[in-house]
Amino acid sequence: MKTADPSGPIGIFDSGVGGVSALDAIRRALPRENLLYVADSGHLPYGEKSPAAVIARALSIADFFLARQAKAVAIPCNTATAVAVEALRAHHPGLPIVGIEPAVKPAARLTRSGVIGVLATTGTLFSERFHALVRRQAEDVEVLVKPCPGWVTLVEEGGWTPQQDHLVAQPLADLLARGADVLVLGCTHFPFLAEPIRRHAGPGVALLETGEPFARQLHRQLLSHGLVNAAGQGTVEFLTSGDPAAVARRIAALTGHPAAVARLPQPYC
Numbered sequence: 001m002k003t004a005d006p007s008g009p010i011g012i013f014d015s016g017v018g019g020v021s022a023l024d025a026i027r028r029a030l031p032r033e034n035l036l037y038v039a040d041s042g043h044l045p046y047g048e049k050s051p052a053a054v055i056a057r058a059l060s061i062a063d064f065f066l067a068r069q070a071k072a073v074a075i076p077c078n079t080a081t082a083v084a085v086e087a088l089r090a091h092h093p094g095l096p097i098v099g100i101e102p103a104v105k106p107a108a109r110l111t112r113s114g115v116i117g118v119l120a121t122t123g124t125l126f127s128e129r130f131h132a133l134v135r136r137q138a139e140d141v142e143v144l145v146k147p148c149p150g151w152v153t154l155v156e157e158g159g160w161t162p163q164q165d166h167l168v169a170q171p172l173a174d175l176l177a178r179g180a181d182v183l184v185l186g187c188t189h190f191p192f193l194a195e196p197i198r199r200h201a202g203p204g205v206a207l208l209e210t211g212e213p214f215a216r217q218l219h220r221q222l223l224s225h226g227l228v229n230a231a232g233q234g235t236v237e238f239l240t241s242g243d244p245a246a247v248a249r250r251i252a253a254l255t256g257h258p259a260a261v262a263r264l265p266q267p268y269c
Contacts, residue, residue, distance in 0.1 A: 004071035004095075006227045009237075010218070011065030011073045013038040013058075015046040016156045016242075017250045018189030019076035022100070023236070024255075025215035026074070030222070032229045034237075036068060039251075039261075041242025042269060045152045046079040047121025047187070054123065058084035059091060064268040071227050072096040074218050076188045076211070078120055082127035096221045102130070102186035103208040105137040110206055111182045115142045117175035120186030122147045144180055146171045148190070155189040156250065168196040176201060185209045192254055238262070241269040 012019060012026070016039050023037065038061050040046075046054050058080055065073055073088065073095060075081050081099030088097050102124070107116040116138065124130055125145045134143050148171045154164060175183065183205055185191055191209045198207060222228045240247040244261040251259040263269075 004225075004227055005069065006071065006229050007034070007232065008069045008071035009034040009036045009065075011036045011038070011062070011068070011070040013040060013061045013073075013075060013080070014077040014188060015039075015079065016041045016044045016152070016189070017247060017254060018152065018155060018187060018192070020251055020254055021188045021191040021209070022076035022211035022214050025211040026218060027234065027236070029215040029219045030228070031234050032232055033234045034229070034232075035234065036065060036070065037236060037238050038064070038264060039238065039240040039242065039247050041156070041240050041247055043241060044156060045121065045149060046077065046083075047123040047147075047149055047152060049123070051083045051123075054080055054083045055087045058088055060268050062088055062092060062095075064264065066092070066095075072098070072218070072222060072225075074214070075099045076214060078102060078186050078188065079123035082124045082129040085129075096225050096227065098214070098218045098221050100188065100210055100214045101133055102184045103210050103213070104133055104143065104184060107182040107184050107208050108138040108141045110208070111141055113179045113181040115144065115179040116182045116184060117144045117146060117180035118184045118186050119146050119148050119151075119171060119175075119190060120184075121149055121152065124186055144175050144178055146175055148187070151193060152187065152189045155192045155254075158250075158253075165196060168193055169200045172197065172200050176205070180205070182206045182208060239264045
């Protein structure tokens with residue numbers, strides 16, 4: 001890989017709009033950076049797809065980023081990180097690639113009951129990368145896991161409504177009954193459901209997400225490679241493999257700000 005230009009964009013991708021929950025943290029940490037965000041909504045959800053399918057999508061999107069002269073790739077998607085980050089690094093050894101992982105380590109430090117719950121997709125929770133993370137960072141606490149594939153769809157299709165309250169309450173019930181006093185939101189879609197999750201969990205249960213640490217790690221990687229953009233005003237460009245109008249509506253609804261979304265070029269869809 002040729003030497004990257006510090007003014008080049010950072011490529012960011014998620015299976016859909018979930019990674020937008022980490023985008024604000026990235027913009028606060030790196031306000032001068034130009035960001036390309038790909039919502040791979042045409043292939044949603046990653047969490048229920050085979051590892052081979054997720055890896056294929058990650059490699060294709062990385063090819064798009066490199067065609068746009070991206071200097072780094074950030075993956076605010078727990079499933080894509082768990083399944084595909086090593087394949088991406090093997091294919092692009094000179095490219096800074098930053099993945100995201102559930103906040104197991106801070107949860108293990110924070111718990112008083114000795115029990116933490118991790119809410120994520122099937123693809124994340126049953127990956128070897130996640131199992132290694134738990135062995136490495138939470139060996140002294142009990143880690144309960146709960147796949148919540150329906151939550152991704154809930155966020156992508158319009159968010160929580162009172163009529164869908166049971167979809168949020170049901171996965172929490174077992175974790176809370178078994179003593180979990182810290183809940184790890186192991187999918188970047190899930191912070192958009194924080195309000196009903198907090199209501200069902202109650203005031204004695206902490207919620208942890210990973211947007212801020214993810215942004216700090218991205219900043220550290222850019223610094224270590226001499227790739228921090230020191231001038232200009234950062235921009236954000238949204239693209240999707242799905243329906244641009246639908247994705248634009250979801251981003252606007254989730255963030256409160258209008259978003260222009262373009263179609264990802266055909267070879268990368």
